[in-house]
Amino acid sequence: MSKHLFFDLDHTLWDFEANAEETLKELYDLYEIKYLAPISSEEFIEIYSKINHDLWKLYRNHGITKAQLRVQRFEDTFLAMGVEHKHIPKDIGEKYVEICPTKTALISGAREVLDYLQQDYTLHIITNGFEESQNKKLKYSDLGRYFQSITISEHVGKQKPHPLVFETALKNAKCESNHGIYIGDNLDADIKGAINAGWKAFWLTQDSKGYTNPDCQIISTLRELKTYF
Ligand SMILES: [Mg+2]
Numbered sequence: 001m002s003k004h005l006f007f008d009l010d011h012t013l014w015d016f017e018a019n020a021e022e023t024l025k026e027l028y029d030l031y032e033i034k035y036l037a038p039i040s041s042e043e044f045i046e047i048y049s050k051i052n053h054d055l056w057k058l059y060r061n062h063g064i065t066k067a068q069l070r071v072q073r074f075e076d077t078f079l080a081m082g083v084e085h086k087h088i089p090k091d092i093g094e095k096y097v098e099i100c101p102t103k104t105a106l107i108s109g110a111r112e113v114l115d116y117l118q119q120d121y122t123l124h125i126i127t128n129g130f131e132e133s134q135n136k137k138l139k140y141s142d143l144g145r146y147f148q149s150i151t152i153s154e155h156v157g158k159q160k161p162h163p164l165v166f167e168t169a170l171k172n173a174k175c176e177s178n179h180g181i182y183i184g185d186n187l188d189a190d191i192k193g194a195i196n197a198g199w200k201a202f203w204l205t206q207d208s209k210g211y212t213n214p215d216c217q218i219i220s221t222l223r224e225l226k227t228y229f
Contacts, residue, residue: 004175008184009127013110014137019103031089037081048077060159101136109222114146125150126169128159149173161193191216
């Protein structure tokens with residue numbers, strides 16, 4: 001069996017939900033958003049999250065650039081809240097990108113499992129995020145030291161699930177095998193992407209919606225990985 005294991009970062013190791021929520025709460029206070037619209041911080045986060053999710057899908061399909069995504073997700077949020085365009089805080093998008101990657105909440109068991117796996121395996125990251133954000137996350141959360149290579153889609157020029165991302169990761173890892181093992185949380189980008197590239201996958205999910213594939217093992221916690229490796 002391959003001695004290389006490849007991990008997704010957001011939602012798989014780095015607790016994107018918790019870290020984004022903490023950041024958005026800070027922004028809500030910092031920009032005094034309650035004075036811009038009669039909306040609670042929870043509602044603000046809910047509206048933003050939905051819009052961000054949809055815009056990310058568009059970004060993955062090349063319908064929008066990174067720069068547009070970063071501005072538009074907040075503009076659309078404020079417009080949805082009924083805030084006039086002229087009152088939308090101009091630098092909130094940049095502020096978010098500055099603060100969020102410095103947050104350090106991890107998915108339960110992440111450090112324990114990485115400590116365990118690194119004894120026998122060489123570990124790598126494959127991520128669809130943006131280079132400066134992802135590097136910052138790895139640094140601040142002290143996860144960087146576990147990984148021998150980091151493949152970022154922004155460098156590859158394609159996003160997961162494109163097979164080129166997985167091929168590039170093998171090269172970056174100096175892995176002799178032409179397939180690897182990928183652990184991720186997103187069915188389309190991570191799991192189907194990995195399987196389509198000829199890899200085996202571990203899908204971290206609480207709701208597999210009946211999905212099965214002989215090349216995919218479903219796990220509900222990271223700690224379950226210890227029973228496979
Ligand atoms: Mg993910």
